Amino acid sequence: MFENLTNKFEEIFSSLKKAPSLDEAQVDEGLRGIRQALLEADVSLDVAKDFIEKVKPKALGQEIIRSTSPGDMVVKIVYDELVDLLGATNNEINLNAVPPVPMMLVGLQGSGKTTTTAKLAKFLENNKKKKVMMVSLDIYRPAAQEQLRSLGEQNNILTLPIIEGQQPADICRRAISAANLNGAEIILFDTAGRTQIDLQMMSEIKQIEAVINPTETFLVADSLTGQVAASVAKEFKNTVNLSGIILTRADGDARGGAAVSMKFVSNVPIKFLGIGEKIDNLEVFHPDRIANRILGMGDIVSLVEKAAKDLGEENLKQAEENLKKGQFSMEDYLSQLRQMKKMGGI
Ligand SMILES: Nc1nc2c(ncn2[C@@H]2O[C@H](COP(=O)(O)OP(=O)(O)OP(=O)(O)O)[C@@H](O)[C@H]2O)c(=O)[nH]1
Numbered sequence: 579m580f581e582n583l584t585n586k587f588e589e590i591f592s593s594l595k596k597a598p599s600l601d602e603a604q605v606d607e608g609l610r611g612i613r614q615a616l617l618e619a620d621v622s623l624d625v626a627k628d629f630i631e632k633v634k635p636k637a638l639g640q641e642i643i644r645s646t647s648p649g650d651m652v653v654k655i656v657y658d659e660l661v662d663l664l665g666a667t668n669n670e671i672n673l674n675a676v677p678p679v680p681m682m683l684v685g686l687q688g689s690g691k692t693t694t695t696a697k698l699a700k701f702l703e704n705n706k707k708k709k710v711m712m713v714s715l716d717i718y719r720p721a722a723q724e725q726l727r728s729l730g731e732q733n734n735i736l737t738l739p740i741i742e743g744q745q746p747a748d749i750c751r752r753a754i755s756a757a758n759l760n761g762a763e764i765i766l767f768d769t770a771g772r773t774q775i776d777l778q779m780m781s782e783i784k785q786i787e788a789v790i791n792p793t794e795t796f797l798v799a800d801s802l803t804g805q806v807a808a809s810v811a812k813e814f815k816n817t818v819n820l821s822g823i824i825l826t827r828a829d830g831d832a833r834g835g836a837a838v839s840m841k842f843v844s845n846v847p848i849k850f851l852g853i854g855e856k857i858d859n860l861e862v863f864h865p866d867r868i869a870n871r872i873l874g875m876g877d878i879v880s881l882v883e884k885a886a887k888d889l890g891e892e893n894l895k896q897a898e899e900n901l902k903k904g905q906f907s908m909e910d911y912l913s914q915l916r917q918m919k920k921m922g923g924i
């Protein structure tokens with residue numbers, strides 16, 4: 579997954595890390611490499627530019643912490659920005675509604691909606707201990723409803739019995755009363771594939787959304803389509819209230835452009851990654867872990883974090899001693915204020 583990016587970053591960092599000190603030209607060269615790597619990963623130009631603009635002043639103005647090298651500090655700065663770009667924190671799945679909690683999956687044809695519906699159902703049953711019912715609203719593709727029914731049967735997940743010829747809005751209403759009857763706590767609605775330019779199909783999901791009022795509307799997008807996936811998300815968001823992205827086929831994606839661009843371009847967070855065809859090939863998306871995987875620099879990141887923490891403790895100890903001795907100076911006061919600022923708002 580995303581190995582092209584990882585290889586490129588490794589190359590760039592290995593030359594930065596070797597340097598005993600870094601001047602502006604060296605940092606610039608490193609940043610040029612990073613920009614190139616992002617573009618080759620099919621990250622959009624805007625994203626790459628913005629990323630470099632954020633990293634550069636930090637990399638140049640960095641206060642080098644004793645016991646770390648300037649190269650390590652740059653790695654840490656890039657890591658922090660990448661975590662931020664990927665969405666900062668994981669967004670927990672929203673189960674906040676009176677059961678049966680409705681959720682729906684939308685997306686382009688063949689993006690992986692039906693498979694992902696079953697994976698998500700299994701995830702919610704195993705990890706959240708919820709009884710789930712799956713419902714197909716794809717009345718257009720022959721055998722689409724049967725595909726979901728059969729996935730349900732294979733994996734022991736409840737599905738709504740199929741009634742031929744019923745329209746999506748009516749299926750939704752029937753699903754809600756069926757879930758109430760059989761005690762399902764979550765209903766997952768799988769929808770037909772559609773494109774953002776098919777106005778009739780787009781107005782259909784709007785109608786479905788109004789009937790079920792979902793807590794989560796996931797766009798299922800194919801990781802292999804790179805920055806196109808991010809722009810598709812942006813456009814779907816104009817029609818429905820997208821709450822998260824599930825990026826499928828990440829297992830086969832060496833580039834990673836969709837994962838990196840998604841949040842920036844669409845302002846919708848990635849919540850899950852599809853990492854294979856099997857029922858349990860669904861992974862919660864943790865920006866920090868993915869950034870670590872992409873940069874392959876977990877050791878250095880924790881080293882710098884530890885050095886920063888040690889330094890903070892050292893300063894604090896010194897200030898305490900000075901305070902005891904009645905020598906708490908303006909310098910100490912300033913250092914304490916800086917330390918507090920680093921910890922973020924209080
Ligand atoms: N390798 C890999 N394959 C996946 C993943 N997710 C889905 N697929 C495969 O993608 C193909 C299409 O999946 P579907 O779930 O049928 O896609 P869909 O979006 O429901 O398709 P339509 O209903 O026709 O629009 C299947 O062969 C899946 O096994 C994934 O994360 N990794």
Ligand SMILES: [Mg+2]
Binds near residue numbers: 691716722770771
């Ligand atoms: Mg389908």
